[in-house]
Amino acid sequence: MKSITQMLVMMILVVGFGSAVEVLRPRGVPLSKRQFYEEDKPFTCLDGSRTIPFDRVNDDYCDCKDGSDEPGTAACPNASFHCTNSGYRPTFIPSSRINDGICDCCDTTDEYNSGAKCENTCRDLGRKEQEVLQKMAEITKEGFLLKQQLIQEGKNGQQEKQNKLNELQNSKKELEEKVEALRTTVKETAEQPEKEAKERHLKAWEEQKAAVQAEKDKNKMAEAFLELDDDADGLVSVVELQSHMELDSDADGSVSEAEAQALLGGVDRVDTAAFESVWSNIKDKYVSESQPVDAAPADATPEEIKEPVTDNDSDQYPNDEDLPEEEEDEEDEDDDYPEEDAPPTARTPEKKDENEEAMPPYDDATQALIDGAQKARENFEESERALRDMDDQIRNIEKEISFDFGPEGEFSYLYSQCYELTTSEYIYRLCPFNRVSQKPKYGGSETNLGTWGTWAGPESNKYLVMKYEHGTGCWQGPNRSTTVKLTCGKETVVTSTSEPSRCEYLMEFITPAVCQEPSSTDPQRNHDEF
Amino acid sequence: MAPSIDRMVSIMIALLFLCLGAEAVDRSNFKTCDQSSFCKRQRELMPGQSPYRALLDTLELSDSRITLQLINDNNKVRLLLELYRLQGNMTRIKINELKPLKPRYEVPDVLLNDPPTEPMTLVAQDVNSVVLSLGVDEQRVIVNARPFRLDIVEGPKVLLSLNSRGLLAFEHLRLRKDTISHKITSTVGSMWDSIKSVFSSKHDTDAEDGGGSDNAELADDEDGQTVKEEEDKPGMWEETFKTHSDSKPNGPTSISLDFSFPGVEHLYGIPEHADTLKLKNTDGGEPYRLYNLDVFQYELNNLMALYGAVPVIISHNTERTMGVFWLNAAESWVDISSSTSGKTVFGKMMDFVQGSNEAPQTDVRWISESGIIDVFFMSGPRPNDVFAQYASLTGTQAFPALATLGYHQCRWNYNDQEDVKAVDEGFDEHDIPYDFIWLDIEHTDGKRYFTWDPNKFSQPKEMLQGLMDKRRKMVAIVDPHIKVDSGYSIHNEIRSKGFYVKNKDGGDYEGWCWPGNSGYPDFTNPEMRAWWASKFAYDQYTGSMENLFTWNDMNEPSVFNGPEVTMHKDAMHGNWEHRDVHNIYGIYVQRATAEGQIQRSGGTERPFVLTRAFFAGSQRYGAVWTGDNAAEWGHLKISIPMCLSLGLVGISFCGADVGGFFKHPSTELLVRWYQAGAYQPFFRAHAHLDTPRREPWLFGPDNTALIREAIRQRYTLLPYWYQLFYNAYRTGQPVMRPLWVEYTEDPDTFAIEDEYLLGKDLLVHPVTEEGAKGVTAFLPGKGEVWYDVHTFQKHKGAQNLYIPVTMSSIPVFQRGGSIISRKDRVRRSSACMENDPYTLYVALSPQGTAEGEIYIDDFHTFKFETDKQFIHRRLHFSDNALSSSNLAPDSQFTTASWIEKVVIMGASRPTSVSLTTADGTKTALEFEFDSAASVLTLRKPGVNAGADWTVFLV
Secondary structure, three states: OOOOOOOEEEEEEEEOOOEEEEEEEEOOOOHHHHHHOOOOOOEEOOOOOOEEOHHHOOOOOOOOOOOOOOOOOOOOOOOEEEEOOOOOOOEEEEHHHOOOOOOOOOOOOOOOOOOOOOOOOHHHHHHHHHHHHHHHHHHHHHHHHHHHHHHHHHHHHHHHHHHHHHHHHHHHHHHHHHHHHHHHHHHHHHHHHHHHHHHHHHHHHHHHHHHHHHHHHHHHHHHHHHHHOOOOOOOEEHHHHHOOHHHOOOOOOOOOHHHHHHHOOOOOEEOHHHHHHHHHHHOOOOOOOOOOHHHOHHHOOHHHHHHHHHHHHHHHHHHHHHOHHHHHHHHHHOOOOOHHHOOHHHHOOOOOOOOOOOOOOOOHHHHHHHHHHHHHHHHHHHHHHHHHHHHHHHHHHHHHHHOOOOOOOOOHHHOOOOEEEEOOOEEEEEEOOOEEEEEEOOOOOOEEEEEEEEEOOOOOOHHHEEEEEOOOEOOOOOEOEEEEEEEEOOOOEEEEEEEEEOOEEEEEEEEHHHOOOOOOOOHHHHHOOO | OOOOHHHHHHHOOOOOOOOOOOOOOOHHHOOOHHHOHHHHHHHHOOOOOOOEEEEEEEEEEOOOEEEEEEEEOOOOOEEEEEEEEEOOOEEEEEEEEOOOOOOOOOOOOOOOOOOOEOOOEEEEEEOOEEEEEOOOOOEEEEEEOOOOEEEEEEOOEEEEEEOOOOOOEEOOOOOOOOHHHHHHHHHOHHHHHHHHHHHHHOOOOOOOOOOOOOOOOEEEOOOOOEEEOOOOOOOOOOEEEOOEEEOOOOOOOOEEEEEEEEOOOEEEEOOOOOOOOOOOOOOOOOOEEEOOOOOOOOOOOOOOOOOOOOOEEEEEOOOOEEEEEEOOOOOEEEEEEEOOOOOOHHHHHHHHHOOOOOOOEEEEEEEEOOOOEEEEEEOOOOHHHHHHHHHHHHOOOOOOOHHHHOEEEOOOOOOOHHHHHHHHHHHHHOOOOOOEEEEOHHHOEOOEOOOOOOOOOOOHHHHHHHHHHOOOEEEEEOOOOEEOOOOOHHHHHHHHOOOEOEOOOOOEOEEEEOOEEEEOEOOOOHHHHHHHHHOOOOOOOOOOOOOEEEEEOOOOOOOOOOHHHOOOOOOEEOOEEHHHHHHHHHHHHHHHHHHHHHHHOOOOEOOOEEEOOOOOOHHHHOEEEOOOOEOOHHHHHHHHHHHHHHHHOOOOOEEOOEOOOEOOOOHHHHHHHHHHHOOOOOEEEOOOOOOOOOOOOOOHHHHHHHHHHHHHHHHHOHHHHHHHHHHHHHHOOOOEEOHHHHOOOOHHHOOOOOOEEEOOOEEEOOOOOOOOOEEEEEEOOOOOEEEEOOOOOEEEOOEEEEEEOOOOOOOEEEEOOEEEEEOOOOOOOOHHHOOOOEEEEEEOOOOOOEEEEEEEOOOOEOHHHHOOOOEEEEEEEEOOEEEEEEOOOOOOOOOOOEEEEEEEEOOOOOOOEEEEEOOOOEEEEEEEEEOOOOEEEEEOOOOEOOOOEEEEEO
């Protein structure tokens, strides 16, 4: 058994700057609790649970449930040991770290019986900490100044934006009125006359076409009559009709007498005048004797039907290629397709009846009305577009204003900025209030590591952590997300990135916006125990 | 870690052979018996009269060896049976072809040595039988000649019968028939399918006339008799599974034998299967399969093969425990059938009433693809006898360094050195002890083992030194597949030395694994193993230090694009096919690695190697875990029977990934798993790359506290764990035991698998149900008592005890009559606790006695063995006196540890307590007595833990 004879130790404490006093107290007891450990008096456990002789304090056996009788040994599972750490920061360690062979206290007092070779590093640590604190203090000071600027800039910016917003909202009203006025103008004063003139023109054209068609039909009928009237007796008879198989109305393979008679309107023969009504019944089926039967469209072979379509396509496609307009459309719509892969079906043009004659051009008066209306429409559309643009601007500003840029708007300067960090493999990009992304350094597409979610710092200051969520999904896993930790600094820069868990990224970001007002108290004072 | 396919996708997009994103095992990747042609052929053979006949006139008995020829009356092929009586009440039976065309594979290196034999004597012989005395306990072997059958009896009782169901079948080596007849056979293959069952059932009746087979060839055997040549069946000379074909140049080589256990209803063993502790009847279903495979997201409760195989079955009934060890490393299948399985409850009651005239019986049929029949019968009679017998054959559990029994923190992967440092600091910040932090495959430079990622782990020694300063350790993974890369010296050396496994055409075998195209060193080659071991030397393994240990994963071997995710059976290991050696590849990997670790310290330090694949004897080389489990309650539950099964067949150092490898555990599951894992031998948390981080402090302060407490309980009990492992090392007794091992006569314990014993003194019933409000623990032992280790409340044995539980409950009981030493001062690692004092927990039996041990050494070297530097003491309580006496007087070791406290459960209030030390000094001890709990606490005896002393209660 390793008995612990050195129950009381001399502690040297640095008070203020250099004046030292010796304070006797049991090992591991902080000065603040010294009064509970009075030599030669029974010791009462700090929880009051029992009282034991003083020689059982630090005798390496746990008597008190709260561990208070063994502040300097590892006997109690729940006790703590106080390191004075002169020259550095005093601290408590779990008593299980006493004499465990690992130097925990910089003053080496935790390893008094383990054989561990510890060196007193408190002064070193203290000096280093001092340096760090000083540097931090400087940074904080400068950072805080910068922050004030940022706040001011933020405020100005915010005001500007508010002004701009108001301005835009006012202009918007005007523009809306203008658009409404134009809408009326277009409809009533330009399009109505245009429409009427166009209709007039069209009607005249239709009438003209109808007259031409009627004439054509009449000629055709006369031809048919002559053709049918095989015996040239000036009458078309039942027998003469029967030779026209295409008129087989019951599809039994022959034109019976009754069928023919029915076609002739119940009589045996008709003259030219009476044929007019017969013709209207049969003209759709009638096949002229002068053309071969299998040329009839109804009997066309599938190949023949298909062929023109194919021809059409192959003919049309190269033509289209030559049209600059088409090319433009192509690029807009099918960005991803290489040109040669573009589906040909997309541009079969409307097929026009080649026999049909084109409508004659509008007369000058009509054309003038049309041009006027077109201009009015363009005017209207332009104003509408302007209104939409203005709406967008308003929305953007409203969106920007709606972001939580911190209690004093100090984070507003980060808006619409991006900050990059290049690692061995990737370029990371943080665009605050927007998104985080990662792009392989040597080619490859960008991965979204999350879009702006929310401030996610601790309750005491939520503005210390940003959370970006719903990035690109992971295979069999969650969507990527990024936590951005903000620390105070003079610059605005991403200092590190990591992926502690699959698809959960962590980014360290320095910005003056989180710098706190430097405390007026001297940081040195924290070094002493009082 | 696993061939989880997601990783491969990024590495090997071109491979489409696996089912991406599968939620559970894709069964179609693995063979059923029907898809493994030898299993199908063998299983079609129905029980009946055996065609084998023992030629008694060939019997030769030397002092300790009998040889006897067997003949198959169908094909006249002769077999040679050898029978040995082995020391320690064991019998070995080998059956091989008398004159094989070429040697058949006999598994080397698994047995510790040639097992020492004992003489046998011939007792009686007549025309149809021979009786031999096995020397002890009236044990005899009875060989029946026609049909051949072998019984091992003790007095009037048959212990074990071989071939009593006529399922001995030995596919002899043969020359492949000419191409034409082969073609004929192929074309009539389907015809064969329809007639072969008829044919096989006709073996006995139609044996001599050769009818029923038109295309049989005739040949003369050596006796000049005309015998029928067996026909080729589909799959004998080549076989295709999915896209993989197996060329089978040696043709059919499978073997089969049946064993009957009269009077036995409970069999255990043949791990590894994610199934019940008690083996199931396989009638009408798939047999148990033994074929080391990397099964992606394995399924629970089926008999598919997993990562390891130990071909040992243990039988148990109220009277006797026995074992059969089938020493064969080829793919094997085991059928179990029970003649009582179909009985109704009523039938069983009738048996009971009638005195159970109809004895139950369990039959086993063992089938292997190649090699010989080499069977060890371990006749018990007690469980500890079987464990000792098996240990005498294959060795005991390697005695691990104490630290390896602590808590292990693993994850695929800790990202870089900073991450390792942060996790290490996290443990201190949250005051949670741990001993090992682990690095998975991502720590390497492009999956080149023995290297470090130059960016993420650029200063491995600095990292290891940082851990060493905290008295902690690290494990880094070293897998057996080697990246084919001419810039990688390990690969270049193996290739130039010709150490790779070869493909059937003689080139280096290559397959896909983590690094992409990989070679597989031939670990069956002793020169290869010696070379591999040398690579662990500090000057060879750059960045390694003495606190760096090793994890061998993927050593089934796992070949992502191979048949069943493993190596082609026609790959060559020297002269042997992979088919012959498959199941021992993994043990060789672990062995070579462990030997490397021993060598690097000049033979002084105990190694630590974790393996996924294993075989009989793997216990000698380190620890095993149950592979890539999942964060599901079912996986937590199954970890108990899986580790119990391993313990029964020698492998005590077993654990399951705490938290579950795949998927994301609920906080409740994670906490419960820590609580269960703290009481299983190998205690490691692990997590898949794609799961969120789960270090113990990430689930809120309450859960951190629960996990901390579970881990702390583990650390207080380390002295007991260490003592149990010492015991396992010395005697082969499992550390984690089914209840029946200690309560052999209580059938209520025979199928229990939701609780277990650690040693014989701690009973653990972890909470493994979601939302549990209580558990019902069976406390065994009529007339015994058990004490709740947390409250010291006493409970009677032989009862089902309902225990209400909260999230902090871990139901654990200490047996009345035992003394367990603990170290209650939990520190941040086991090394920090090495000199700490002990508290003795004395749990009195109803008779007021108790007994225990304490074992102490330097906790990490072999000096306990080489220099007898250890303390092993007996702690004994009776007649109100507790004493410590030396169990190893010729050993010596000095410890700084002392006895700080003695807690006696079930005590009455003494008037005084005194301590007498070895020099005769007597001092009074202070004590406290809790009369409500009947617990007496002795204050600070203060004696050294290695000294003689006695405490008297007056």
